[in-house]
Amino acid sequence: xxxxxxxxxxxxxxxxxxxxxxxxxxxxxxxxxxxxxxxxxxxxxxxxxxxxxxxxxxxxxxxxxxxxxxxxxxxxxxxxxxxxxxxxxxxxxxxxxxxxxxxxxxxxxxxxxxxxxxxxxxxxxxxxxxxxxxxxxxxxxxxxxxxxxxxxxxxxxxxxxxxxxxxxxxxxxxxxxxxxxxxxxxxxxxxxxxxxxxxxxxxxxxxxxxxxxxxxxxxxxxxxxxxxxxxxxxxxxxxxxxx
Numbered sequence: 001x002x003x004x005x006x007x008x009x010x011x012x013x014x015x016x017x018x019x020x021x022x023x024x025x026x027x028x029x030x031x032x033x034x035x036x037x038x039x040x041x042x043x044x045x046x047x048x049x050x051x052x053x054x055x056x057x058x059x060x061x062x063x064x065x066x067x068x069x070x071x072x073x074x075x076x077x078x079x080x081x082x083x084x085x086x087x088x089x090x091x092x093x094x095x096x097x098x099x100x101x102x103x104x105x106x107x108x109x110x111x112x113x114x115x116x117x118x119x120x121x122x123x124x125x126x127x128x129x130x131x132x133x134x135x136x137x138x139x140x141x142x143x144x145x146x147x148x149x150x151x152x153x154x155x156x157x158x159x160x161x162x163x164x165x166x167x168x169x170x171x172x173x174x175x176x177x178x179x180x181x182x183x184x185x186x187x188x189x190x191x192x193x194x195x196x197x198x199x200x201x202x203x204x205x206x207x208x209x210x211x212x213x214x215x216x217x218x219x220x221x222x223x224x225x226x227x228x229x230x231x232x233x234x235x236x237x238x239x240x241x242x243x
Contacts, residue, residue, distance in 0.1 A: 004227040006036030007234040013058025015234075017041045020065025020072050020093050024140075027219040028063060028091060031230050044073025049081050059087045059236070062094030064217065068143060069097040069106060076101050079211070087210040087236040089127070092141055095213030099204060103151040109144035109200055117222050118202075122158035126205050126212045127229040134161060137202070138220035145201040145215070157203040157212070210239050 015037045019025045021044070032039050040055065044065075060082045062075045069076055072093055079101045082088055090098045096106045119134035139160070150156070205212040212233070218226035236242075 004034055004231065006034075007231050008036075009237070010036035010234040011038045013038070014055050015039045015059045015061060016052055016055065016057040016078075018060070018062045018073075018075050018078055018094070019043050020063045020075060022063050022065040022093070024217060024219060025063050028061070031219045031227060032061070032234070035227065035231050035234055037234055044075055047074060049074065049077055052078060053081070057082070057086060059233070060089070061233075062088070062090040062097055064092035064094065064140070067093070069093065069100045072097055083206070083211050083239070084209045085239040087233060087239065088212070089233045090211075090213035091219075092215060092217060095204070095215050096143060096145065098206075098211060098213040099145040099150070099154065102154050102206065103149075104154065105146040105149040106143050107146045109142055118160040118216070120158050120160055120202050120216060122203065126157055126203075127214065127218075127232045128157065128203075129232055131225045131228060133158075135224040136222070137216035137218075137224070138222035139202075139216045141215060145204065147201060150201070150204070153207050154204045155207060156201050157205050158201075158214070159199040160202050160216075161199070208240055210236050210241055 015032060017029060017039050019041050025041070029039050029041060042052070060078060062079060065072060075094065075097045079088055079090070079097055088098070099106055116139050117136050118139055120137045121134045122128040122131070124130070124133060202215045203213060214229070217223060218229045220226065
C-alpha cells in the first residue's frame with residue numbers, strides 16, 4: 001500500500017498520545033507518524049497532567065483500550081484539561097471517555113463487536129469531511145454511548161447501520177490496500193445521519209470545542225479512509241472549531 005502524504009504542519013508541536021494499554025496502540029501511532037506527526041506516547045498511569053502541560057502539546061489523542069472510561073487512568077482528566085485549548089481526538093475507549101467527561105453515560109452495547117465490520121453513516125464533518133457515507137469500519141467494543149444521556153454539547157457525527165455486521169474477508173489480512181482504498185465512484189453528497197433506536201453511536205463531536213471521538217478503529221485495515229480521518233484531525237490547530 002502506498003504511504004500517505006504527510007500533512008503540512010503535522011510535525012509542528014507534539015501530539016500527545018495516551019496509551020490505554022491497548023494492543024492496537026502502535027498501529028494508531030504508526031498511522032499518525034506516517035502522516036508526519038511528532039508523537040509522544042505515555043501510558044495512562046505513568047504521566048501527570050503537569051508533565052503533559054509542560055510539553056505544550058499541539059494536540060491530544062486518547063487511545064483504545066480494555067475496560068470502561070473509569071479504568072483509563074489519566075485519560076478523562078487529560079480530556080478535561082486540554083479540551084478547548086488544543087484539538088482532542090478519542091478512539092474507541094478514548095471516544096467513550098469524551099462522552100463521560102461531558103456528562104453522558106457509557107453502557108453495554110447490546111452486542112459484542114470484536115473484529116466486526118459495519119457500514120458507518122456520517123454527516124460529512126470533522127474527521128469525516130469529504131469521505132463517502134456509508135463507509136465500512138471495523139469495530140472492537142462491547143460498550144457504547146447511551147443516546148438517552150448524551151448532553152446537548154455533544155452531537156452524534158455517525159452511527160452504525162442496524163442489523164448489519166460481518167467479519168472482514170480473510171483476504172483483507174494479506175492485502176491492507178483492499179480495505180483502506182475508497183472506491184473511485186463513492187458518493188460524497190450525503191445528508192446528515194438520521195438515527196434509529198437500535199443504531200449504535202459511532203462518533204460524537206463537541207458543539208464548540210475541537211473535541212471529537214470515534215467508536216470504531218480508523219487504524220484497522222478493515223476500515224475505509226482511516227488515514228484521511230487522522231489527517232483531518234492533524235490539520236486542526238485550534239482548541240475550538242474554526243469557522
